Amino acid sequence: MMRKFHIIVNGVSYEVEVEEIKDNVATPKIQTPPIAVKSAPARPSAKSMAVQAAKVESPMPGIVLKVFVKEGQEVKEGEVLLILEAMKLENEIYAPVDGIVTGVHVTEGASVANNELLISLE
Template sequence: MKKFNITVNGVSYEVEVEEIKDGASPAPRPAVTSAPAPVAKPAAKPAAKPAPKSAAAAPAGATNVDSPMPGNIWKVLVKEGEEVQEGQVLIILEAMKMENEIVAPSAGVVATIHVSEGASVNGGDILVSLK
């Protein structure tokens, strides 16, 4: 038997492997009924989450409309300086082959549009800023 440490998704497991020589069949072993206890998990480095590219361009005091999920901007339905009402559709986001309407959380004026049609966005990226 040889022992190995195997790491799967950041969790280390100790496994035993039996080498079979010349086609000999291994002796039957009892089945393990419980999951193996993980070996000491290495300390993970905290991943630095980059700030959205457009965060610096958001005007002070503006309400940001963020992307709820990753996807592609299919259509931008408003222009900068346009007045919008609460619940008005601002952007159509395509995610998982579905068109998702991104609406204004409150009435206001479109201060900045941070994306363009065809752009890829991640969840949490700022799409539009409202004053």
């Protein structure tokens, strides 16, 4: 005997049929409902956009151990800007784009919060 149930998984509603097992034997009957997949819109890369300014924010709370850049310095994408200690790990914070440092908003030894502005680039 088949019984129908309505279930919700990750916000998507499904109607499923479940067969009751008799005598410890079930006949498998698999029907997969079509699943509507929504694709995320493509994000342009930083290189494809005209970058006017970039903010480098703290990805987590921590303590600034070392700052490697100063205002007016030119940096390349991927260059280490500073080291942030969080949970006893040293995390390198990289430049997201090529640019010139327009502001260093932290000092060595400073405690920073999550999403706090560390360095501004232009």
